[in-house]
Amino acid sequence: MRLGTNPGRRWRKGLQKPWNGIERRGGFNPGMKGYTFVDYATQAYIGLVGLLVLLFHNGTVPAWPWFVAGHAAGLALIHWLVTGNKKAQDKLGRTMLGGYGWKALDFLRHFYPVILYTGLFCETAALNRMFFKDYLDPIVIRWDQRMFGSQPSVVLMQKMPWLPVSELLYAAYFSYYVMIVGVGIALFLRDRRQFFHYVSVVSFVFYACYLIYVFVPVIGPMTFFHRAGDYALPPEMQMLAGTDSYPNSVQAGLFYKLMTWIYRVFEAPGAAIPSSHIAVALCTVWFSFRYLPRIRYPHLVAAILLCIATVYCRYHYALDVITGVAAAAVLIPLGNCLYVSRSERSLSTP
DSSP states (O other), X not given: OOOSSSOOHHHHHHTTSXXXXXXXXXXXXXXXXXXXXXXXXXXXXXXXXXXXXXXXOOTTOTTHHHHHHHHHHHHHHHHHHHHSOHHHHHHHHHHHHGGGHHHHHHHHHHHHHHHHHHHHHHHHHHHTTSSOSSOOHHHHHHHHHHHHSSOHHHXXXXXXXXXXXXXXXXXXXXXXXXXXXXXXXXXXXXXXXXXXXXXXXXXXXXXXXXXXXXXXXXXXXXXGGTOSTTOOOOHHHHTTTSOOSOOHHHHTOHHXXXXXXXXXXXXXXXXXXXXXXXXXXXXHHHHHHHHXXXXXXXXXXXXXXXXXXXXXXXXXXXXHHHHHHHHHHHHHHHHXXXXXXXXXXXXXXX
C-alpha cells in the first residue's frame, strides 16, 4: 500500500524491505544520521519537557533536578541508540546479553518509543501544576453543565446501571489497550514498514496529548467520587453530581474490577483533556482502514463504544471526548504528513 498521496516509486519499492531501512539513509544533518521521524518526535518531546521543568519548576516539582537529569540522560541514551557506533553497540550487547546482544539492541532501537509511553504518561502527573497551581476540573464541569444541562459522566451510569451494559462498556474501555497492541502486532507480522509507520504516528499523537496535560491539568469525573487522592472539588461543583458512589451492580463486574486496578496502578491525575484514549483509539482505527481492512468495521464499532465508555465509566467528562476527537482529527493527518515528508526526504538523501 502507498503511504501518502503519490509518494513516489522509490517509497513503494521500499515498503517491501523487512526493516525500516529509512534510518540507514541519513537525516537532516550528519550529526543526526540514522534518525527517523519517531526519533525526532521523541527527542523533541523529551527535550522540550526537560526544558520546561528547568525553566518553570515550582514547589509542586520538588524533585525537578532529577527530572531534568533524567531527560538529559534520556536524550543522550536515545541518541546513542539511534546513531551510535555499531561495533561498540554490538560489543556491549554481546557482553551483556551473549549471542543475542545485537538482536536485543536492534529490537530496543526500534521499539523504545512503545516502552516509553507509560513512563512519560505517568510523569505528567508530577509536572502538571507548573503553570496552574490547582486542577482545572471546575472549569470543565461548568462547560459540561452548560452544554448538556447535567453531568453526563454521572447521569449515564445512573440511567443504565445494569451489569450487562456496564460490562460491555468497561470491556470497550479496556479494548483501548487491545487496539494499541493488537494493531501493532498485526502490522509487525504483516509488513515492518507499515508497523513503523503506525508506531511513528501513534507516538506523535501520544506526545502531543502528554504535552497538553502538562499545561492543562484536569483529573476527570473521578473527582466527583473521591477517587482523586487528596483533591476535592469545591462544594458547589460537588453538588452537581448528586451522588458520590457507584451502583452495586456496576461494581460487581469483572471488567469494572480490572479497570479499577489498572487506574489505581497506572493512572496519572491531571491527564484527562483531551482524552488520549479517544485520540489514540481513533488513530488505531485509521490504520485499520489503511492497512487491515478485514477488521476495520468491527474496530470502528469498538472505538465508538469506547467513546461512550469514557463518559459512562466516569473516566472523562463529555468535553474530554469532544476534544479527544478534535485532537485525533488534527494530529493523525499532521503526524502522517510529517512522517511521509521525513521519509521521502530520507530517501532522497545520498
